[in-house]
Amino acid sequence: MKNRMLRICSLIALGALLVAGTTWAAGTNSVATYAMNATKINGEVYVKASSLTNVLGGTGTFDSKTNTYSYTPNDIPAVIKKVSPAVVAIIGKPNDVGSADPRYALAHGTGVIIRADGWIVTNAHVVEDMSNLVVVTADGKKYDAVRTHHDEASDLALVKIKATKLPIAKMAPTPLKVQVGDTVVAIGTPVSFSLRNTATSGILSGMNRSVSSAYNLLQTDAAINPGNSGGPLVNMKGEVIGINSLKFVEVGVDNLGFSIPADTVQYVTNHFFKYGHVKRASLGLELEESWSALIGIPTSDPLTVKNVTSASAQKLGIKSGDLLYKVAGKQVSAIVELNELLKGYLPGQQVEVMLQSDGDLITRKLTLVEG
Template identity: 45%
Template sequence: MKKFLIFILGLSMVFATTTTAFAVEGNQEAIKKEVVQSEKKKNVPEVIDEVNQSVVAVIGKNTKVKEREHIFAKFPKNLQHGSGVIVSKEGRIITNNHVVDGLKNIYVVMYDGKVYKAQLLYTDKEIDLALLKINKDNLKPMKMADEQKIKVGNEVIAIGTPLSFGYRNSATKGIVSGLNRPVDRMYTYLQTDAAINPGNSGGPLVNMKGELVGINTLGTMFFQGMNFSIPIDHVKYFIEQFDKYGKIRRCYTGIDFEENWAAMLGIPTNQGLKVVALEKGAVVNLNQVKEGDMLEAIDGKAITSIAQYNEILKEHVPEDKVKFTFSRKDKKIDVEVMLKEKQDKSKEAGKED
């Protein structure tokens, strides 16, 4: 009898272990299936249907520009419009700085046609982004993509309000044509062949999972299929800096640099940035760095362009200590500096334009 009970007990333990194994395997399969579903690309209509509620139009009267010429007399005077993206349930919206620059009053038109007056929370000219707030909650914010997963060749859709309000929520499709494009030599951009026209500025560039990969900012005149978006890591940086500090705490070195001709033309080069001047209050002095010296690296990261220099500084905040590596003829010079804060010329948080 005792042996029989031991046999039954052992059989029960084997059954329990097997059942648990099947349960774990079943859970793993369910999780795997869920991951596959989340990674699965949607078709174009599905993506547009999913994100359209998160896309808005932005409009206002620009007090800085002169009245339009007679040929445009049938349009209301000095109206300026663009697009925007809802980034929080509580009514926060991202758009371009140049969309709202000079607007006395800013209005946001939702996908359903409802209009709300917007408060300008913060805007930054250098990165060309602005943050608005409307008095509306329970909105649908757009999901943000992982910048590490954005690759050349990824399919993307641009949505916005090109030309006039009659074309609200127009969609164009293309691919990511290039990464890290130093369009204005200040920061790097995403390049896309998805059509971006006047009025698309501030609108989203989304991937085929309906995630925000960039904020559309400009197209290139006289060239087809060369359009640019502010990448999602810049957007995240802008929002995180505002949430933490109420503004972008941009680093300042007081060193004026010049790119070599190869970098200006976009030709691959290993040459660093040439020091052309030291401003008053620079983080280095003439005993450490001289005109003509070459900045080769920051904390061991090679520097070959102004845009690359700014991208690396973007990873830091004022009072961070970093190591600059300069070269003077064949000599390497390491200088540890404490970064200062660049004077903020952007509009103050909470100020309504």
């Protein structure tokens, strides 16, 4: 079978104190050291118990009779119990059903409730070619739904249902603090709509992966299957660190799944709510990566300008064949690196670029355009 990236929507036919200094396991095969606010009293270092649970999750209780504090870290069942109520299944009719019986030609995926008044984030590819959307929440309630926002570049979309006081999933704070080996849980609707809120677990296998995407992705070995698209990838604090989007499909290859990181999810959804669409900043240049960058070899090779598409770039004399070395003082060798950097800017703002043109290194202030 030819290897390919598979977008994984599914087409179906039917207040105490604790002595500090402990290092806690953050994942199945890794140990992480966490920084917490501390106070030194009579030579002993103390942290607030609330700081411990805020940083690591889990629960703690203080027994005033024995003057002891008991801490219980989150386990996988506790994480699932916390997050699953905010995970929904989405079903609808594909716009192109071919020769299939339209009564049974359906497609489905997963979504995550991010606002209590019915806002749900999912993958763009789940809902872009789907009509008659229906959302089923974890408690079995059914709602008619509409797609309100859609962004192909990030593969993210928003769906709205008429509901209030819904449970919401907590997004991990940014910048995302994760490491390879962290235990993660994926929740979704794999293969069949009757398998709603299926949970699988694994580890975070990799970060900053550039695979068939405009932005970096997280890699996991937690099982994600057709229908898991749009569902959450969750850390052991019960925070959503990513939205599951892709898996690698090839004979002999297992458990190569990819998720859109929480920082990209928040970047896109914040733009949806504020502007109605993603006001994506662009240099106004069509760029090409070097051979090394294309195949994934670490490189410092510049990007090559293939075409100049904005008036602001043309006015600066940038032309086809120029080499782009730095943007905002940061070296860029891959288009995904540039996209990640430009998430911090809006069209109309200026950014400093360093290029090589006709053999000379030049630095210019370039006005960004909407891309």
